Structure formats: structure tokens, C-alpha cells
Amino acid sequence: MKISKFFFVSQKSIKEEYQSKFLERLLRGGFIQQESTGIYTWLPLGLKVLKKTENIISEELNKIGDIQVQLPFLQSADLWKQSKRYESYGKEMLRVSDRHDRELIIPPTCEEQMCSLFFSKQVSYRDMNKVLYQIHWKFRDELRPRNGLMRGREFLMQDAYSFFTNEEAAKQNYLDHYNAYLSIFKKLNLDKLHVITASSGEIGGDLSHEFVIESEEGDSNAFVKNVSIDYVKNLQELKNISGDFEKQIENTTEKRVVEIAHIFYYGTVYSEKMSYEFINKEGKKNKFYGGCFGIGVSRLVAILSTKKYWPISVAPFSIHLLSINEKYQNICDKIYEKLIKFYDVIVDDRSNLSYGEKMQEADLIGAPYRIIIGEFMELYREGNLINKFSSIEDIYDILNKEI
Amino acid sequence: MKISKFFFVSQKSIKEEYQSKFLERLLRGGFIQQESTGIYTWLPLGLKVLKKTENIISEELNKIGDIQVQLPFLQSADLWKQSKRYESYGKEMLRVSDRHDRELIIPPTCEEQMCSLFFSKQVSYRDMNKVLYQIHWKFRDELRPRNGLMRGREFLMQDAYSFFTNEEAAKQNYLDHYNAYLSIFKKLNLDKLHVITASSGEIGGDLSHEFVIESEEGDSNAFVKNVSIDYVKNLQELKNISGDFEKQIENTTEKRVVEIAHIFYYGTVYSEKMSYEFINKEGKKNKFYGGCFGIGVSRLVAILSTKKYWPISVAPFSIHLLSINEKYQNICDKIYEKLIKFYDVIVDDRSNLSYGEKMQEADLIGAPYRIIIGEFMELYREGNLINKFSSIEDIYDILNKEI
Structure with missing residues (x-):
């Protein structure tokens, strides 16, 4: 979405x-x-x-x-x-x-x-x-x-x-x-x-x-x-x-x-x-x-709802995907097109919000996994960094095991 | 079921x-x-x-x-x-x-x-x-x-x-x-x-x-x-x-x-x-x-509901399975255990109803496929006999293609 x-x-x-x-x-x-x-x-x-x-x-x-x-x-x-x-x-x-x-x-x-x-x-x-x-x-x-x-x-x-x-x-x-x-x-x-x-x-x-x-x-x-x-x-x-x-x-x-x-x-x-x-x-x-x-x-x-992150079993979205700025939005959108085939993923594709605002809203939505696209690609589980990656394929491997 | x-x-x-x-x-x-x-x-x-x-x-x-x-x-x-x-x-x-x-x-x-x-x-x-x-x-x-x-x-x-x-x-x-x-x-x-x-x-x-x-x-x-x-x-x-x-x-x-x-x-x-x-x-x-x-x-x-058989897309059950008499109930139950893994199937396992009564109730339920177990196994689609089979494996092959 x-x-x-x-x-x-x-x-x-x-x-x-x-x-x-x-x-x-x-x-x-x-x-x-x-x-x-x-x-x-x-x-x-x-x-x-x-x-x-x-x-x-x-x-x-x-x-x-x-x-x-x-x-x-x-x-x-x-x-x-x-x-x-x-x-x-x-x-x-x-x-x-x-x-x-x-x-x-x-x-x-x-x-x-x-x-x-x-x-x-x-x-x-x-x-x-x-x-x-x-x-x-x-x-x-x-x-x-x-x-x-x-x-x-x-x-x-x-x-x-x-x-x-x-x-x-x-x-x-x-x-x-x-x-x-x-x-x-x-x-x-x-x-x-x-x-x-x-x-x-x-x-x-x-x-x-x-x-x-x-x-x-x-x-x-x-x-x-x-x-x-x-x-x-x-x-x-x-x-x-x-x-x-x-x-x-x-x-x-x-x-x-x-x-x-x-x-x-x-x-x-x-x-x-x-x-x-x-x-x-x-x-x-x-x-x-x-x-x-x-x-x-x-x-x-x-x-x-009192927990910061929803359990994966009922989360409105499993993965929240966003980029740190406009420069990375294009690659972010491409990754979205791949992820959406397998996961319930939401991507923040709005150009009128800052990274900080997007992160605040991601917190409110509370998807258990978050992927942040910048110079590196960072994968978080419930707010904790799993790892930084330079290739999206490595993230797929981890998601396959986790979700 | x-x-x-x-x-x-x-x-x-x-x-x-x-x-x-x-x-x-x-x-x-x-x-x-x-x-x-x-x-x-x-x-x-x-x-x-x-x-x-x-x-x-x-x-x-x-x-x-x-x-x-x-x-x-x-x-x-x-x-x-x-x-x-x-x-x-x-x-x-x-x-x-x-x-x-x-x-x-x-x-x-x-x-x-x-x-x-x-x-x-x-x-x-x-x-x-x-x-x-x-x-x-x-x-x-x-x-x-x-x-x-x-x-x-x-x-x-x-x-x-x-x-x-x-x-x-x-x-x-x-x-x-x-x-x-x-x-x-x-x-x-x-x-x-x-x-x-x-x-x-x-x-x-x-x-x-x-x-x-x-x-x-x-x-x-x-x-x-x-x-x-x-x-x-x-x-x-x-x-x-x-x-x-x-x-x-x-x-x-x-x-x-x-x-x-x-x-x-x-x-x-x-x-x-x-x-x-x-x-x-x-x-x-x-x-x-x-x-x-x-x-x-x-x-x-x-x-x-005015049609005799429900379309498969909304049928309460895809397949209705029954035997012509008690003698075949055992094999009927075994076939059920196999079919239930892949299909939405209902089996008539009641011993106090005649074959005729069971068929009448199967008509009321209106599953689009029906399998009748007797000397042969008969597979019907919307009331029409597709074929008689002597092995259940042959029925699986057909169901795989149909459903």
C-alpha cells in the first residue's frame, strides 16, 4: 500500500x-x-x-x-x-x-x-x-x-x-x-x-x-x-x-x-x-x-494498541518502508514493487513530509519491521537494527526467514 | 467437514x-x-x-x-x-x-x-x-x-x-x-x-x-x-x-x-x-x-440460491462426498481424510440416513462437485457424471485440473 x-x-x-x-x-x-x-x-x-x-x-x-x-x-x-x-x-x-x-x-x-x-x-x-x-x-x-x-x-x-x-x-x-x-x-x-x-x-x-x-x-x-x-x-x-x-x-x-x-x-x-x-x-x-x-x-x-509495535499476527502492515530523503525515493519505490508481491508492506511515498515527520507517523502505525532506504538499507525489527545492507537481496533473505 | x-x-x-x-x-x-x-x-x-x-x-x-x-x-x-x-x-x-x-x-x-x-x-x-x-x-x-x-x-x-x-x-x-x-x-x-x-x-x-x-x-x-x-x-x-x-x-x-x-x-x-x-x-x-x-x-x-448448484467461488463446500451404503462408508471416510487436506469438502458420515435421504440433502446443500462411493467411484460436476473411476488417484487428477 x-x-x-x-x-x-x-x-x-x-x-x-x-x-x-x-x-x-x-x-x-x-x-x-x-x-x-x-x-x-x-x-x-x-x-x-x-x-x-x-x-x-x-x-x-x-x-x-x-x-x-x-x-x-x-x-x-x-x-x-x-x-x-x-x-x-x-x-x-x-x-x-x-x-x-x-x-x-x-x-x-x-x-x-x-x-x-x-x-x-x-x-x-x-x-x-x-x-x-x-x-x-x-x-x-x-x-x-x-x-x-x-x-x-x-x-x-x-x-x-x-x-x-x-x-x-x-x-x-x-x-x-x-x-x-x-x-x-x-x-x-x-x-x-x-x-x-x-x-x-x-x-x-x-x-x-x-x-x-x-x-x-x-x-x-x-x-x-x-x-x-x-x-x-x-x-x-x-x-x-x-x-x-x-x-x-x-x-x-x-x-x-x-x-x-x-x-x-x-x-x-x-x-x-x-x-x-x-x-x-x-x-x-x-x-x-x-x-x-x-x-x-x-x-x-x-x-x-498500548504496545509500540503490533504483533506480526495482527499488524496492519508487516513492513514499513521509507527513504531518508527525495534522492532515495526512486529506489524506495522500486523496492516496494518487489516487496508488495510477498509481504503486507506500506511505503511512505509522500514528497511533502520530512524524514522526521515520516518516522513519527511510522511509529504511530507500528508495523513490526521497518526498512529505511538511504546510503545503506537498514532493516529494523521492533525498533532494533537487525543490520545495514548494501543490497536489497540480502534483506529479502532475512525477511524470508523472519516473516 | x-x-x-x-x-x-x-x-x-x-x-x-x-x-x-x-x-x-x-x-x-x-x-x-x-x-x-x-x-x-x-x-x-x-x-x-x-x-x-x-x-x-x-x-x-x-x-x-x-x-x-x-x-x-x-x-x-x-x-x-x-x-x-x-x-x-x-x-x-x-x-x-x-x-x-x-x-x-x-x-x-x-x-x-x-x-x-x-x-x-x-x-x-x-x-x-x-x-x-x-x-x-x-x-x-x-x-x-x-x-x-x-x-x-x-x-x-x-x-x-x-x-x-x-x-x-x-x-x-x-x-x-x-x-x-x-x-x-x-x-x-x-x-x-x-x-x-x-x-x-x-x-x-x-x-x-x-x-x-x-x-x-x-x-x-x-x-x-x-x-x-x-x-x-x-x-x-x-x-x-x-x-x-x-x-x-x-x-x-x-x-x-x-x-x-x-x-x-x-x-x-x-x-x-x-x-x-x-x-x-x-x-x-x-x-x-x-x-x-x-x-x-x-x-x-x-x-x-435459486440455482441448484452454487458457483464454486461461493459454494459452502466445493465437494460433497457420500457412499451408497454402509459397506462403502469406511473407504468413503478414508477418501475424506485425503481430500480435506486440499479441498473444502463435506462428507456425509451419518449411519441413520438412507442413500436417498443423503442425496436429497446433498441437493439442498448444492456443492458443485459430488463424489459417490460404491463399487465404482463416480465424480459429478453440477449433476453431470464426469466419469466412473476405480482408483481415487484418478479423481484427484481431475479435481486438480478443475478446482
Whole structure:
């Protein structure tokens, strides 16, 4: 991509009200733009990061057999009335009347709809032991939206819902989701990641964990274990690495954290609440065992934006190419034509900006690799000089190994 | 994908009210499910088709330099009040009040928002000559939603908006979009495709064309030229192949049609209406010249669903694999393990369905290639036997050439 052809809207400074660690870089670098309170437009840079993040999540969930669907953004209020959450959910759920005065809602969560979908026809034991998920926009009318995408009103969420014939299989699937989520976060290079035993809250059930990231600007406190978390084989192993929100347990330290994902096992709660059952081998009705598993996708983008360089897995561009002055622009453009065939590269081809200005904007974009064309060609990885080269072929060799 | 692990909800019959050519197959085959009037859930099969369609559109638009962004689903009503469309748009636009009684709208079209985004900072001539687009969900509260996705309320739309310094460049870009759209529709194997001169309607401007498909269940009439349409180099060539909605012109026949895409050139209308201008080389303010270009993405899925087999470019699966009876299931499963490494293949691994039932469901899914394992292995392309084989290696050779 040539910057001159791109829609890149950087900002030199931002208003004081936006000065949150999670918002500043996204606004200054032109990744998102505020449309109204807690509602954002995704600019080309931000949309690229968001889509790559979404793809990583899909890939890992598909690997463990989850099946993707998409519920509508606007849904009938009927099911929410049936589950009695229509009244209890309060003002965070947006309610709309259509032209025929039928009540629609914009769902902040989708247990009702997903159960209704799964049980829309008679379900036999053969149809069970599946997990449906979606990655779709949701809306929560937060009283005080803050920190940009961290607590926005319109947000992208991955939510998965499981439907199992028995407790053991459902709990094994709970562990599969823990492990898949960990794979996702490893691909995103997230550090200061912890897992915390959580209360199941209003959803109910007896097993629940949150993935959290340590952050001084976090909105809750947790006692985190001083271990780096890893894949688990059983619930005991998961218990060994989990911290707690309320209780100070052994080898934990209290930290300010932000939540990035939440997994619940709710057993037969939704089966009972909504009267959904499957037909077993003997032709009798049985309750199903389920859980739900969610990641705040747009929130992840906010967290990743706090690092100077994006991880290569979601970077809007892998390589940022620029020249130190006009004299080298021609060779820079030629190198671009070669690189673009193999890499997601952006070249700064503007003649009205100084080298210093271009470097500042390259910092805002945050591509993990940078190539600077001058007397020598310099290749940087995350701000560190890998080497100086006199031939571009040598750079190709290194890039081939690295990317 | 193994059908036993997939979420496949076919229906033997559907209610009379859903018996539309554009809806029946999607419901019976389990591609979509109605959530409420004009609002649909995308089941795994439908979502796969939709995403592939979306990707084809993105690819072609990126080729002509369009830049993807994403506006929020819910937007502040302020801009619509400024353009005076808040009152004039009527009941098709859904209006919502948030918890602080601020007015939000769910936009049925995005001229206001996209102009506001493009001109959110001072724009110089260097920033001009760009096209922003999005592929996102929209909502129109139709008085009488009908024909499923054809005239639904929640729908996926691609909408592009151009910003040019002069008329000539803006009109050339209009032709680029005509040609890009034609490339998209060729990739989708759409037939009975025509281009029609259209009135610019409430948007204003002096140049507008619609892409339409002949269909007895269409919702308007048009006089279509008896030529197959092709790429154009200038407006005269476009005129030569265009029909008309109202006027019977030479070599045209009146047909019932459905609209699938609409391109507008509106000149300086939005520049004047919303007072958006750019700074030219002399430092003076100038009006911009623009157009907008839209495709009904979910509507395309409805049109494609009327064919027995999906085009390979958007088929939910390329190959459908099944055995004539249990005796051959083992070899069928082994072939699946080999094919899945290279192709998007679905295998019917269910033991509780007869061969006839499996074939009926394969018809509903509509993969363009089918392999039936029995004494011989039969390979079909769109229902036609290519050949019988005794070794699977021979089938691989053919598939390699075909897909």
C-alpha cells in the first residue's frame, strides 16, 4: 500500500478527555475515530487489525470443532421476555420499537437466541455435543462509556455456546475452550496474562474463569498467581494456576486488571430456565449441559494498541518502508514493487513530509519491521537494527526467514 | 467437514408464507432461519456463502484502489438532521433513544457519515481522489418485508463513496466501479444480467445505472437490451449496452427484474448539501465531485440460491462426498481424510440416513462437485457424471485440473 493512496488520518494531539492509555494511540494513529459517545468508526488501519484478530479467533475455535453462525444484530424481544431477562437486564440493553410497534432489542449477550436456534427443531442425542459461536457486533448502553474500546457501547464480541449430553463431556469442552483461548492470546503475544476463578454471576452455574491482563488502568482488582499460565489437561491443573478476584490465596499478588475473556460452565441452568431438552437413545427427554465462552474482540485491539509495535499476527502492515530523503525515493519505490508481491508492506511515498515527520507517523502505525532506504538499507525489527545492507537481496533473505 | 459434526438443519417442508423462489431453498437447506419478520439468522452454510461473496467484492474493490472502513451500526442522529434527511426519510429508518435520551439511528445508507468521516480534518488536494467503502449490516424497516433476503429488514450491503477533485476523474472512477462490479458478477456466474439507466432519485446527480437480473419474481419492470453486457472504456460504450426503466428503446424487451447493484454519480450535490470542500493547490476552497456505489450482498445470496448448484467461488463446500451404503462408508471416510487436506469438502458420515435421504440433502446443500462411493467411484460436476473411476488417484487428477 502506498500511503498517498491510503486513508491515513493521524492526529498530532488529542483532546484531554480522550487521554486514556487504551484510546490515545488508536486515535492519534488513525485506527479508529469516535462517532458518538462509546461508538467508533473503524478506519482502514484499525479495521485491518480487527479483522486479523477476528481471523485468529475463528481459526482456533474451528480447530476445536466450534461451528460459526451469525445471529441478527436486532432481535425480537419475545425470547428475552420468556427468560424474564427483558425486565431484569435494565437500561444497558437497547430497546427499539419498529414501525408496527413490535419490540426489538439489540442483544448485549445471546444465550436465549442461541439456545432457541439450537433447539429450533426436535434435537436427538445424535445432534448434540456441538458448540455454536459467532463473532458479531453487540451493544451495551453503558452508563459511563470510558477508555475507548475498553468500555465502549458498540463492540465486537466472540460468543460461543455449548450443548452437551452429559456433564463430563461439557466440562472437557470447557477445558478445550480454556486451551483454545490461551492459544489465541499466545498468537497475539499478550503478556501479563492471568487466569482468575470468577463467580458465575447472573448466568448461574458452578465453574467460571476469566482471562485478565495486568494493567494500571484496569477496572477491577484480582489476586493473581505468580506463574505464567499454560495449557491444562484437567480442572485440577486449571485450579493450580488460577488466581481469585476476592480471596487472597497462596502465591498471589493483588493487581489492577482488565478482563479480556470469560468462560462459564452453567450445567443445566439454561436447559431448565428455557425448557430446552434433547431426546436420548431411549427416546426420553433429557436436560442438556452447557457453557458459554466469550472474548471481547474490539477490546483486545485496545490492549494490543498500548504496545509500540503490533504483533506480526495482527499488524496492519508487516513492513514499513521509507527513504531518508527525495534522492532515495526512486529506489524506495522500486523496492516496494518487489516487496508488495510477498509481504503486507506500506511505503511512505509522500514528497511533502520530512524524514522526521515520516518516522513519527511510522511509529504511530507500528508495523513490526521497518526498512529505511538511504546510503545503506537498514532493516529494523521492533525498533532494533537487525543490520545495514548494501543490497536489497540480502534483506529479502532475512525477511524470508523472519516473516 | 463431517456432517455429523456440522450444524445442518434442513427442513422437509416449509410454511406456505415462505414459499418464495428466493427464500425456499435457503430455508429448506438450512442456510438461514427467520428470527422475526425480515430478520434472519445466518446458519453455518449460509454464513459461508455470505463471507465468500463478501470476499469477492472486497478483492475487486481493493483492485481499483477503494479503501475499506467500517462505520458503526448505530449512529448519532445529528448528521441526518443537518442534511435534513432525518425528517424526510420516514419510517424506514429506525430511530432509538439511548439511556440519556440522545437520539441514535440505524442508518439505511451512509452518505452523511462517510462525507463527515472523509472531511473530519482539513482536506487538501493531496488527500483527494479516494474512494472509501464498507461492507456492513444495515437496517430498513420495510413496510412489507418479502421474499426473504430479497427485501429483508436487516441486510448486508457494500457501499462505496468517492471523493474527487474534478468531474472527469470522478466519472472515470464511476466507470471503474461499473467494470469492477461486472467482474464481481462474472465471478459469481450470474446470468440474465443487464445494466439499466436509472434515475438518481432523491440522492440527485446526473448519472446513474442499475445492475439487474431478469426474474419472474422481480419487483420492477425494465426494458433490457438484447446484448450480453461487457466491460466498457467510456460513457458512450456504457450507454450502448444500457436498457431503461421507463423508456422502450431500440433492441429492448420489457422484463421483470430484480436490482442487485446501483451506481450513482452525484457531482457536487453532497459537497453543496453538507458544505464539504477541499483546499486546492492555490490554497482556495473547492467543491468535491463524488459518486456512490452499492451492492446488496445478502440479496446476492438469495439470487444465487435459486440455482441448484452454487458457483464454486461461493459454494459452502466445493465437494460433497457420500457412499451408497454402509459397506462403502469406511473407504468413503478414508477418501475424506485425503481430500480435506486440499479441498473444502463435506462428507456425509451419518449411519441413520438412507442413500436417498443423503442425496436429497446433498441437493439442498448444492456443492458443485459430488463424489459417490460404491463399487465404482463416480465424480459429478453440477449433476453431470464426469466419469466412473476405480482408483481415487484418478479423481484427484481431475479435481486438480478443475478446482
